[in-house]
Amino acid sequence: MAHHDSPSYKTVRKDLLRFVNEPKSVLDVGCNDGAVANWLKSNYDEVKVWGIEINPEALAVASKFLENGWVMDLDNLDELKSALENLEFDHILAGDVLEHTWNWREIxxxxxxxLKPGGKMIISVPNYGHWHMLYVFFSQYWPRNNRGVFDKTHRSPFMKRNLVEFLRDCPNAKFKLCKRNFRFFETNVAWKLNMAVTALFFPLMILPYVRNFFVLNFVFSITKPAK
Known part of the structure; x- marks a missing residue:
């Protein structure tokens, strides 16, 4: 199975979609097979969705839900600029995508x-401040997994205090940390066990300096000022 065929790339990202508000024009970055676009079309009558995806087979499946789509490596900045020329969106979604790039600030x-005035980007990235990093430090072994924080295709790591760096090329933008996705283990493998152990440690998560050690990924928004 190719890396981008992993089920973790094909889910409807409800953790992002809960922050969407009456969308009309959406860019889904890393759209895979169109699960998010399909959900949007099923829940909003007038929405139009565009998609960017690195996997051509996945984009071919997604195309039936999209106005248009592009097979693209986001680090090709000129190609990204050309694809988006003359387009504006009220929402841009990028769920666990930008950690796979080198040029995430520029992207x-x-x-x-x-973004249209008043529009927002909703982004999620994995948390390299997860407690499992301590295990890696003491074991002196860097995992190269197919998913999770230590996904072997990640190019750029982030922790909580790095998130505001996404604003560097976004003048006058408003940043908001929308959600923390808590997991005790740094992957969604063995989902029920993971959630059960996470629940046991949940009382500790009220402590600000402990909370982020159990965060698998952060969801945040970048909003463009309305005119």
């Missing part, structure tokens, strides 16, 4: 230029 800035 975020380009996408921000194509």
């Amino acid at each position: 975020t800035g380009i996408m921000y230029q194509h």
Whole structure:
């Protein structure tokens, strides 16, 4: 199974979609097989969705839900600019995508230029401040997994205090940390066990300096000022 065929890339990202508000024009970055676009079309009558995806087979499946789609490596900035020329969106979604790029600041800035006034980007990235990093430190072994924080295709790591760096090329933008996705283990493998152990440690998560050790990924928004 190819890396981008993993089920973790094909889910409806309800943790992002809960922050969508009456969308009309959406760019789904890393759209895979169109699960998010399909959900949007099923829940909002007038919405139009565009998609970017690195896997051509997945984009071919997604195309029936999209106005248009592009097979693209986001680090090709000129190609990204060309694809989005003359387009504007009220929502841009990027769920666990930008950690797979080198030029995440520049990519975020380009996408921000194509937000309508009052529009917002909803982004999630994995948390390299997860407690499992301590295990890696003491074991002296860096995992190269197919999913999770230590996904072997990640190019850029983030912790909580890095998140505001996404604003560098987004003038006058408003940043909001929307959600923390808590997991005791740094992957969604063995889902029921993971959630059960997470629940046992939940009382500790009220402590600000402990909470982020159990965060698998952060969901945040970048909003463009309304005119």
